[in-house]
Amino acid sequence: MKTAIVTGAARGIGLASALRLARAGHDIVIVDLLADEAARAADSIRSTGQRARVAIADVSDLAAALRIADETVAEFGRIDLLVCNAGRTMSKGLLDITEAEWDATIDVNLKSAFCWARAVAPHMQAAGGGRIVNISSLNAITGGVTRAVSKFAYAAAKAGILGLTRSLSKELAPLIAVNAILPGIIETDINAAQVSANREMLQDSILLQRLGRPEDIAAWVAFLGAEPDMFVTGQSVVVDGGQWVT
Ligand SMILES: NC(=O)c1ccc[n+]([C@@H]2O[C@H](COP(=O)([O-])OP(=O)(O)OC[C@H]3O[C@@H](n4cnc5c(N)ncnc54)[C@H](O)[C@@H]3O)[C@@H](O)[C@H]2O)c1
Incomplete structure (x- = not known):
């Protein structure tokens, strides 16, 4: 029996990843701010036959991360995998963003990965190994700025994830493998408005001619996070249906 902590698993990519990992035999700890959605997600995980625990916390709170990691080991015995997935976009340009908005964007999208790696690494080392999968974004390499919208602060935070992953x-x-995934456009609550307003244009920008699904990312989370003979660390995988190369 294995244990995975998945941040932001109440919905979207995190929920799909948690369900995929549960079907592959992991007990799951959901870390999120949305209590009702997290409780429903936990029920879905339990329906696979695995155990699920909900921890309501802000992912950029180091003290909470340390406490939840300790509680996970106390209840489930070990932490095999951390999926740092919780994140939030910020669509404001350089001249409009406030200092507080910049700080909040960096906290939820970058500081969170530091907090959770810091919290789980000692437990993984004590148990002889583990995996960390960080969810970045295609915006980390494109810059996240189009004529319509600037997500420069989000892009900066997600680019920070790539440096953190390598470091x-x-x-x-050799005990802990750390990798990152850069999703392209995946249909979830985070981008519902943007997607519904521009669906055809977005599909046309993707070589595989469809938007991504949370399960597309979950498959890579499961591979990098749980494939037994995985000989990869320090890498970043773009999962975007071929949008970046166009
Ligand atoms: N959907 C996309 O197109 C896309 C593309 C690239 C990267 N990503 C990244 O994938 C990850 C998941 O995104 P999603 O599309 O599933 O979004 P989502 O909004 O559907 O889910 C994000 C989850 O994170 C939780 N969360 C947000 N802030 C939190 C905080 N401070 N503390 C605890 N939980 C918090 C939310 O409550 C939610 O359950 C994010 O890091 C996002 O930046 C998404």
Whole structure:
């Protein structure tokens, strides 16, 4: 029996990843702010036969991360996998964003990955190994700025995830493999308005001619997070249906 902590697993990519991991035999700890949705997600996980626990916390709160990691080991015995998935976009340009909005964007999208790696790494090392999968974004390499909208602060935070992933893969080797996924456009609540207003244009920008689904990312989370003979660390995988190369 394995245990995975998945942040932001109340819905979207995090929920799809948690369900995929549960079907592959993981007990799941859901970390999220949305109590009702997290409780429903936990019920879905339990219906696979695995155990589920909900921890309501802000992912950028280090003290909470340390406490939840300790509680996870106390209840489930170990932490095999951390999926740092919770995140939030910020659509404001350089001249409009406030200092508080910049800080909040960096906290939820970048500081969170530091907090959770810091919290789980000692437990993984004590148990002889583990995996960390960080969810970045295609915006990390495109810059996240179009004529219509600037997500520059979000893009900066998600680019920070790539540096953190490479650095931690070195610091935590050989016991812990650390990798990142850069999703392209995946249909979830985070971008529902943007997608419904521009669906055809967005589909046309993707070589595989469809928007991504949360399950597309979950498949890579499961591979990087749980494939037994995975010989990869410090890497970042773009999962975007071929949008970036166009
Ligand atoms: N959907 C996309 O197109 C897309 C593309 C690239 C990257 N991503 C990234 O994928 C991840 C998941 O996004 P999604 O599309 O599933 O979004 P979503 O909004 O559907 O889900 C995000 C989850 O994170 C939780 N969350 C947000 N802030 C939190 C906080 N401070 N503390 C705890 N939980 C918090 C939310 O409550 C929610 O359950 C995010 O990091 C996002 O940046 C998404």
